[in-house]
Amino acid sequence: MIKHASPFHSFRLLLVALAGFALGASLAAQPPAAPSAADLESPAAREARVQWFRQAKFGLFIHWGLYSIPAGDWKGERSPGIGEWVMNRMQIPVTEYAKLAGGFNPIYFDAEAWVQMAEDAGMKYIVITSKHHDGFAMYHSKVSPYNIYDATPFHRDPIKELSEACARHHMPFGFYYSQSQDWHEPGGMGNNWDFPSNGEKSKSGAYDRYIREKAVPQVKELLSNYGPVCLMWFDTPQEMTRERGQVFIDAVRSLQPNTLIDGRLLPGGSGGDYQSTGDNAIPPEGKDGDWEVPATINQTWGFRKDDTNWKSPGEIIFKLVDIASKGGNYLLNVGPMPTGIIPQGSQNNLRSVGRWLKVNGEAVYGAGRSPFGDEFGDYAAKLRDRGGKAPFLPRTDWRCTTKPGKLYFTIFHLTERVGSSNDAYFNLPAFKNAIKTAYLLGDPQKTPLEVKTREDGSRSLVVSRFINDTMGAVAVVEIAGDAVGH
Numbered sequence: 001m002i003k004h005a006s007p008f009h010s011f012r013l014l015l016v017a018l019a020g021f022a023l024g025a026s027l028a029a030q031p032p033a034a035p036s037a038a039d040l041e042s043p044a045a046r047e048a049r050v051q052w053f054r055q056a057k058f059g060l061f062i063h064w065g066l067y068s069i070p071a072g073d074w075k076g077e078r079s080p081g082i083g084e085w086v087m088n089r090m091q092i093p094v095t096e097y098a099k100l101a102g103g104f105n106p107i108y109f110d111a112e113a114w115v116q117m118a119e120d121a122g123m124k125y126i127v128i129t130s131k132h133h134d135g136f137a138m139y140h141s142k143v144s145p146y147n148i149y150d151a152t153p154f155h156r157d158p159i160k161e162l163s164e165a166c167a168r169h170h171m172p173f174g175f176y177y178s179q180s181q182d183w184h185e186p187g188g189m190g191n192n193w194d195f196p197s198n199g200e201k202s203k204s205g206a207y208d209r210y211i212r213e214k215a216v217p218q219v220k221e222l223l224s225n226y227g228p229v230c231l232m233w234f235d236t237p238q239e240m241t242r243e244r245g246q247v248f249i250d251a252v253r254s255l256q257p258n259t260l261i262d263g264r265l266l267p268g269g270s271g272g273d274y275q276s277t278g279d280n281a282i283p284p285e286g287k288d289g290d291w292e293v294p295a296t297i298n299q300t301w302g303f304r305k306d307d308t309n310w311k312s313p314g315e316i317i318f319k320l321v322d323i324a325s326k327g328g329n330y331l332l333n334v335g336p337m338p339t340g341i342i343p344q345g346s347q348n349n350l351r352s353v354g355r356w357l358k359v360n361g362e363a364v365y366g367a368g369r370s371p372f373g374d375e376f377g378d379y380a381a382k383l384r385d386r387g388g389k390a391p392f393l394p395r396t397d398w399r400c401t402t403k404p405g406k407l408y409f410t411i412f413h414l415t416e417r418v419g420s421s422n423d424a425y426f427n428l429p430a431f432k433n434a435i436k437t438a439y440l441l442g443d444p445q446k447t448p449l450e451v452k453t454r455e456d457g458s459r460s461l462v463v464s465r466f467i468n469d470t471m472g473a474v475a476v477v478e479i480a481g482d483a484v485g486h
Contacts, residue, residue, distance in 0.1 A: 040253045046273055049258055050290050052172065052230070053274065055366040056124035057324050058357075061176075061294060061333035062114075063129050063301040066100040066136050068338040072304035083335060084302030087134050087183055091193045094184055097134065101151040109154075109340025111161035115169050117342065121350035122357030124365070125172040127233050127331065130159060130222055132176070132302075135184025139226075143217045146184055158340075163226040172230035175222050177215075179248055179265065180238045185210050189238040202239045211244055216251055223255040231260035233276075237267050245271050262292070282319065283326055284392040285376050286369050292329040295319070297346045303335035310345045313352035314471050318396065320353070320364060321410045321472065325399040326376070327369035356471055359442045363408035363474045367401035371484040372429045375399060398426070404482040408441070409475045414463070425452065425460040426475060431486060433479035435459070441474035449475065 039045060067084045074090040081089050087097045118126055131137045139159035140149035149157050159175075166173035182188025186195045187210030201207040223229055232252055237245070245266040252259050263269035263276040274290035277283065282293050297316070298309045311319075316332065323330045334350075336342045357364065370376075377394040385391050397413045409426065416425040438461055439446040450462040461475055 035257065037250070037253065040257050045257075049260055050273055053125075053260060053290060053292075053329065056172070057329050057364050057367070058121075058123050058320055059125040059127060059292075059329060059331045060118040060121070060123040061127050061301075061331045062336065063132065063176075063303075063333055064336045065129060065132050065138060065302065066097070066104055066134060067132070068303040068336065069100050069103060071338070072300070072306055078306070082300040082302065083304040083307070084129075084132055084134070084300075086302075088190060094191070094194050098146070098151075098184070101136065101146075101148075102153070104148065104152040104338060105154045106158075106336075106338060106340030107154070109156075109158055109161075109336075111158065111165040112168075114162065114336075114342065115165040115171055117347055117350065118171065119169055119354075121354040122361060123332075123350075123354075125174065125230055126162070126166060127174040127176055127231065128159065128162060130175040130177050131182075131218060133178045133181040133183055133190055133236070135178075135182040135188060137218065139222070141218055141221055143214055143221060159222075159226060167227055173227070174229055174231035174233060174260075175226075176233040176235065177219055177222065178236065179211075179215050179219070179234045180240050181236050182210060182214070185214060187211075188214075189236075198239055207239055208244070211247065216247055219248060219251050220255060223252065223259065229256050229259045231262060231273075233262045234265040237264060240266055242266065242270070277328075282323055283328070284394065286326045286373060287328065289327075291327070292331050293319075293323050294331045294333070296333050297349070298335075301333050301335055303337050303343070308343070308345055310343075310349050313349050313356070316349065316353050317356055317472055318399075318412060321399045321401070324364050324367055325370045325401050325410075360410070360472075360474045362403075363401050363410060363441060363476075367403055367408060369402070370400040371402060371407075371431070371486075372400055374429065400429075402484070405478060405480075407477040407479060407484070409461075409477065410472045411463070411475060412472045416460075422464055423462050424464070426463050428459045428461065428477070430458065431479070431484045433481050433485050436478040436480060438475060438477045441476050 063084055065084065067086050070086050072079050072083050072086065074086060074092065079086045079089045115126065130139055135146060137144060137147035139147060140157040141147040145151060148154055163173055181190035183191035187201055187206035189198050189207065192198065219232065234248065248265060249261065249271055252261055260273040261271065263272040263274055265271045269275050274292060277291060277293045280295045297311050298307045300307050320330045334342050334346050375395055375398055377392055379390040380393055383391055398409055398411045401408045411426055414424040414426060416427065435451055438449040438451055452460045452462060463475060
């Protein structure tokens with residue numbers, strides 16, 4: 001027998017349903033709980049943060065500051081070493097060096113042109129010096145008046161302009177910040193000619209005051225006032241203990257949890273989301289994990305008027321592909337002049353690289369490391385360096401990058417010709433997978449390349465010997481299966 005519900009009972013059910021709906025809506029309206037510090041440092045959180053970095057492969061580093069004015073020269077004397085270290089190398093007193101700010105007026109600075117150049121070069125992120133070791137902030141800092149907005153006739157915030165230009169171009173934007181060295185401050189590391197030694201600053205508490213009163217507050221400004229920050233690039237961690245480094249980590253994670261931290265916040269690379277190699281130090285072989293090679297396009301980082309030894313487009317392309325084939329990123333630097341112009345020689349060469357990447361970028365962006373390794377070279381059997389170690393002897397004929405089901409062979413030199421024709425062999429490394437097809441990445445028609453199999457099972461591609469140039473040509477080999485079988 002079916003019992004019909006009374007009107008009161010039906011109304012009561014309706015109230016319960018409405019109450020449940022209201023509770024659900026209330027819960028849905030609640031903001032999600034902020035992730036804990038442990039959550040932000042978990043492998044899953046780091047994995048999510050680093051995804052864009054793995055895809056990017058190629059970034060623009062910019063070293064720009066007051067040091068671009070002396071440009072490697074101080075009172076008629078040539079400063080040794082790299083341009084941005086002129087204050088340190090020449091032991092310039094703080095009061096004298098600070099006077100450079102009065103003559104810093106980069107009226108030709110054009111944020112849009114800088115970002116457009118990076119885009120033309122095929123670069124996928126930009127990192128600029130917000131404050132280098134000289135202590136001068138290249139943005140409008142409220143923490144210290146020693147900055148480009150307050151202390152110079154320029155009276156503009158180029159970092160703000162760059163952040164807006166990067167947003168228009170959807171270009172990830174990050175900051176270099178010298179967290180430890182600050183030659184302008186009594187408590188900062190590195191200036192032992194005006195102030196006490198590094199050890200005394202650390203023991204007396206002056207260094208901790210500098211971190212607490214200038215460094216961390218400025219990092220917070222950068223993370224609060226310039227939109228999404230893709231990464232914070234710290235450097236030279238002198239006297240940087242785990243406890244001191246944690247203050248910077250906490251600042252980054254609390255304000256922008258998705259911002260990457262590089263591998264130079266703490267000694268040994270701890271505390272970062274990825275590793276940074278030494279300057280211009282490309283590993284001889286493949287390397288696990290996420291890492292980046294910071295490198296110069298000439299011999300210096302900050303502008304030096306006597307250094308126009310720009311790396312050629314072909315050299316840059318080789319280094320980029322070499323690094324990508326070993327699993328890393330290439331962060332290549334330019335040093336703008338005090339006028340705000342990036343030297344034309346470096347611009348020209350970078351744009352040539354960009355034209356190559358428009359055709360061959362598939363072999364670089366988001367590509368995995370080589371499954372082989374012999375192509376990198378080998379350690380000398382008999383030679384020894386001054387330290388008694390066997391030097392690595394690199395090979396430069398080709399490099400391989402990968403994506404599921406595809407091998408990208410960037411060929412820089414061909415050595416074996418086919419008879420008297422215009423063709424040559426590219427000898428493939430040994431792998432078991434069947435080859436579905438092979439073609440040049442620069443061929444819109446994907447015309448199949450002939451694959452020759454020898455009696456011993458080794459295979460070669462028949463390619464035109466005219467691809468043998470300094471820029472490299474990419475042969476794509478599509479294989480059965482996602483990964484190489486040996």
